[in-house]
Amino acid sequence: MRKCQRQFYYRYLLASHNARDARRHEAFILKQVTNVEAWTGNLVHHCLDDLVVPALTARSSIDWLAAAEDTVKRMHRQYAFSRERKYRLSGIAKGAEPDYCALLVHEQGKDLSAHELAKVEATLRSAFSNLAGMTEFWQQISGHQNYRSEQRIRLKFEGESIEVKPDLMFTHSSHYPVIIDWKCFKSMGGSDAAAQLSLYAWAVVQTREWEKLDYSKMELLEVMPLSGEVKRHHFDEEQFIQVEDQLFEAVHGIRRVFGQGKHDEIDVSELVYANSPGSCAFCSFIEICKGASDAATPIEPVRNPKREQLQLFLPVS
Numbered sequence: 001m002r003k004c005q006r007q008f009y010y011r012y013l014l015a016s017h018n019a020r021d022a023r024r025h026e027a028f029i030l031k032q033v034t035n036v037e038a039w040t041g042n043l044v045h046h047c048l049d050d051l052v053v054p055a056l057t058a059r060s061s062i063d064w065l066a067a068a069e070d071t072v073k074r075m076h077r078q079y080a081f082s083r084e085r086k087y088r089l090s091g092i093a094k095g096a097e098p099d100y101c102a103l104l105v106h107e108q109g110k111d112l113s114a115h116e117l118a119k120v121e122a123t124l125r126s127a128f129s130n131l132a133g134m135t136e137f138w139q140q141i142s143g144h145q146n147y148r149s150e151q152r153i154r155l156k157f158e159g160e161s162i163e164v165k166p167d168l169m170f171t172h173s174s175h176y177p178v179i180i181d182w183k184c185f186k187s188m189g190g191s192d193a194a195a196q197l198s199l200y201a202w203a204v205v206q207t208r209e210w211e212k213l214d215y216s217k218m219e220l221l222e223v224m225p226l227s228g229e230v231k232r233h234h235f236d237e238e239q240f241i242q243v244e245d246q247l248f249e250a251v252h253g254i255r256r257v258f259g260q261g262k263h264d265e266i267d268v269s270e271l272v273y274a275n276s277p278g279s280c281a282f283c284s285f286i287e288i289c290k291g292a293s294d295a296a297t298p299i300e301p302v303r304n305p306k307r308e309q310l311q312l313f314l315p316v317s
């Protein structure tokens with residue numbers, strides 16, 4: 001919501017897979033659309049989710065070369081799926097299609113050049129090569145207990161349901177939780193890993209397992225496969241309160257703008273446009289967003305209609 005009220009509305013309130021309403025179904029398809037940078041990150045992420053927990057649990061090593069080859073093959077399959085715009089075919093369900101992918105570039109009727117595609121492949125190979133070289137990190141996180149990937153933690157806050165899914169979590173042999181966030185790309189305006197990890201920590205310390213924990217014992221790690229860096233983040237009582245303040249503001253901000261959150265009770269023309277050009281540059285809802293504004297209000301151009309070209313990848317060391 002911080003970025004754009006309209007995007008929040010399309011993504012979380014209007015989009016519906018089963019809706020007979022064509023506009024709601026269109027919003028659902030557009031919600032799946034992703035940019036090349038996020039796609040690249042998702043490919044690495046997906047592979048880590050599959051491999052890391054079984055390897056750490058079995059105390060075995062990971063064949064990073066094979067992981068890179070598998071991921072590059074998946075990348076080409078997903079690219080072909082998106083290029084043929086199969087995500088728009090009726091009967092296609094995201095969960096049932098292992099190669100499901102919907103890229104913004106194809107939604108815009110364009111394509112990646114051979115050079116751009118090769119760059120995605122090179123980025124993936126660099127990520128796995130970096131991961132293979134992070135010997136100290138893998139040693140540090142090996143030999144502990146209860147490794148879990150993307151475990152859902154559900155909580156109630158201010159009457160709302162909140163769900164978080166840390167990328168990787170385990171119990172350190174000295175009995176405290178370690179939370180890891182694979183950060184494969186930065187969102188606009190920089191990495192949001194600190195805030196994300198604090199939110200995970202806030203949720204974890206409220207679970208029965210960790211209710212008596214001294215917060216400062218918890219370990220929060222941001223791992224960046226595209227650069228091979230690991231960054232530690234701190235969490236204490238002050239951060240706990242900060243997370244609650246931010247959630248409080250977010251929940252009340254959403255209620256103020258969207259009331260009960262019923263899509264058909266919201267006047268889209270009253271929702272504010274994004275105030276940063278970067279938000280519209282990669283926004284898949286740009287077409288319906290313009291339509292909504294044309295239909296209901298004096299035309300206020302969507303920011304950055306030229307879709308300013310931003311840096312696609314983080315520098316790889």
Ligand code: SF4
Binds near residue numbers: 273283
């Ligand atoms: S196109 Fe821009 S203003 Fe419209 S929903 Fe997307 S980010 Fe918001």
